[in-house]
Amino acid sequence: xxxxxxxxxxxxxxxxxxxxxxxxxxxxxxxxxxxxxxxxxxxxxxxxxxxxxxxxxxxxxxxxxxxxxxxxxxxxxxxxxxxxxxxxxxxxxxxxxxxxxxxxxxxxxxxxxxxxxxxxxxxxxxxxxxxxxxxxxxxxxxxxxxxxxxxxxxxxxxxxxxxxxxxxxxxxxxxx
Numbered sequence: 001x002x003x004x005x006x007x008x009x010x011x012x013x014x015x016x017x018x019x020x021x022x023x024x025x026x027x028x029x030x031x032x033x034x035x036x037x038x039x040x041x042x043x044x045x046x047x048x049x050x051x052x053x054x055x056x057x058x059x060x061x062x063x064x065x066x067x068x069x070x071x072x073x074x075x076x077x078x079x080x081x082x083x084x085x086x087x088x089x090x091x092x093x094x095x096x097x098x099x100x101x102x103x104x105x106x107x108x109x110x111x112x113x114x115x116x117x118x119x120x121x122x123x124x125x126x127x128x129x130x131x132x133x134x135x136x137x138x139x140x141x142x143x144x145x146x147x148x149x150x151x152x153x154x155x156x157x158x159x160x161x162x163x164x165x166x167x168x169x170x171x172x173x174x175x176x
């Protein structure tokens with residue numbers, strides 16, 4: 001496989017990120033969005049996460065953005081401030097080549113370096129074996145399934161919940 005670079009995303013990457021996500025919205029069940037957001041909205045989301053101190057990464061393969069991953073707040077209330085939710089999206093042409101695994105491993109490391117203690121994966125569609133497998137390979141455990149909570153493409157979809165401790169996890173209480 002050609003050399004893969006994983007680095008923090010920059011604004012110049014967002015047209016590619018927007019394209020990747022638009023395909024996931026239109027064609028897949030990993031996201032429950034129904035209308036792909038435009039570049040302006042994706043830029044707003046990117047800036048909100050970046051300004052909030054959350055990691056946002058891109059995978060560069062042969063000079064092009066092949067995928068991206070980010071972490072964001074799991075929930076808005078302050079008690080959740082040490083818990084993040086992750087997202088990973090790839091171009092369809094690069095699925096099953098280990099890129100998602102590498103992105104997720106780097107995202108985990110970056111979240112640990114920022115002091116986060118738990119990572120939650122909310123995986124759209126219980127039939128999404130690829131995402132479930134990548135998360136399991138990166139140390140996530142199954143914590144539950146919400147059956148039939150999303151309606152997309154004329155069918156009901158589950159969300160699968162997985163969780164992984166980051167750093168010391170819940171073994172200690174952070175000082176901040």
